[in-house]
Amino acid sequence: MWKASTLPSDAATEAEQPFACDGTWHPPGGSRAVPARLVADRGRVEIVPADVAAEVALATGLETEVEVSARVGSIPRRVVLPDGSVFVSHDNDALDRWLQRRHGAGYGFVAALERFHPRLLVVVAMIVALCFATYRYALPVMVEVAVAVTPPVAPQMMGRSVLATLDHSLLAPSALGEGVQDSLKRQFRDLADLSPRKAEGFTLHLRRGGRIGANAFALPDGAIILTDELVELAQSEDEILGVLAHEIGHVEHEHSLRRLYLAAGLSGLIMLAGGDIGAAVEDLLMQGSLLVTLSYSRDHEHEADRYSAALMARAGRDPLALGRLFARLEEELGAGGGGLLSTHPATGERIDRLRREAESQLRD
């Protein structure tokens, strides 16, 4: 903080010019407006009426007791005096010179940065770079960290509550014969034993799909649900096991948790960077972030397909059986997947990739 020197020689060399600027003065708590002048000299501030020659101060105070509002664009500044009265001035530049004398050249850094200047292009470039880097590098790292610190009890609770909700609403108990069920469960255990979590990390739930038809999905706690309709659609055991291996892949890669954290992270980022963007645009951004999570979801499907091919090859089964099931599913249900708006990639692409993956597995 600036302080008047007590040495007479110093006082002579850096003699502080008395500072003055014009404005309006309001009494404490009052709306009356008096044209006035602020005069600062040797650490004392005085507000004097503009049109009166006689120096009857309206208010006085020490420089250190006076509060000046920060500069924002060219809006008027507020100088609050110790008695609660307020001096308002449009002379931003003069006030800045006075305040810089008191607080040093660093004063008003933000306001200086905000001034319309080609330098703002650099600011724009920095924002674009930061947004890109956050999305491309920081967000995936944040998702990894969040997955790593999630206590195992969380996926267990999620899996249990989702399964309970599904059993109440969509799914019915399986109508498959006991022999078929037992054999499916045994083969599933053998397959799952080849994955890092072993058979104990997974539970196979057989259900009648009803409205959701031929389907299979994995819950974060390792519960895998397989519908009767899919079993009926499959023409070989390998086709069913290929699907189960795909779901094991989702669990091993913790895809549900990842998608959850990604969606949360994206909406957090939009809220953070949003600021004053307008309600309509913020809504648009939130919808846009859905497209991004869908693209992640399609990546996850590819990852699970690769996992399935590798696991099936390791089990000595046919890694391509899954592709045949996809083709049949597409015939039954019509073309699905692929576009920007779908959770799953296009079937043809998935079959091609499976074939390539299977070939590389056989080579190894």
Next chain:
Amino acid sequence: MPAGGRIEQFTFAGSAREYFGIWIVNVLLTIVTLGIYSAWAKVRRMRYFYGSTRLAGSSFDYHARPVKILIGRIIVVTAIVIYNVLANLAPLAGLAVSLVLLPVVPWLLQRGLRFNARVTSFRNVRFDFAGGYWGAARAFVLGPVIAVLSLGILAPVTSRWLWRYVVGNLRYGGRGVACEPSVRALYRQWWLPALLVVCGLVLVAGGVVALKASSLLQAMGYDDLRRVLSVIIPIGIVAYLVLFYGTAGLVYHAGVRNVALGATVLDGQHRFRSTLSRGRYAFIAITNLLATVFSLGLARPWAAVRMARYNAAATALVVAGSLDDYLSGIVVSGSAVGAEFMDVEGFDFAL
């Protein structure tokens, strides 16, 4: 109340150039500080808009302290995180919590309005907000529910609740503000947007019929034509919905503002006047949105300033006698001045 009087026009003195700098630096510093600066950013933004809004040569001022806004935001964000974790781990518990929290919503909104009023001043005198809990519950919870359940037919009634609560409870230097728009005048602003909505619905119904017809085309063998139509028609439906509902909402908002502000009186003697052209208002809002989207957000400062300028230019205070004489008579004393007042202003729970 005298019919005539001096007309004091509101003006907005801000410029797109100036606000662009403030806005872009706000975004940068908010990202760099991982969101903490957003509270300071809000204060700078509000001070710019309030400080650029002038009436009779004086500006408004915004006094909120960033730390108060930051605390409010931390509380809100923590609540959102806890709620989301709960909703994912145990959906039933999440539902229960949201039912328990619903009664808190009017309280939060009431406190938010009071905070905003108390940190706003004009010529060194603060505003205040005297609205209570039940008024907020009626204006913000019951009102929207009734408006939706009545398919918008009772919207003017609920708009009246909203404006009476939000504006009619304002105080300036201890002087009251009355806002008593008549339901009849509000309904006069209602039929045009209602007609727009009905037109939109008719067009959507037409689209659905055309879609059905296109499956007939397929049965008759015109498969390519059907495929083209089944893509074009849904896009057309969505575009119409956005256009009609969006425009209807804007037209309605502008009309209600004109009526409600026109029925607002300060201290029983000074009447407000709002003269928005509904078409121009909707045009500005829609072109603002398009400019913001197609400039990837960079035109937002220009859009915000353009809207503020139009709103101010369409607003005036019809003063009985001299505004300067009236304002000079206002002196606030006691608890409504200084530090104590600032400390009871509370927190801003808005995000």
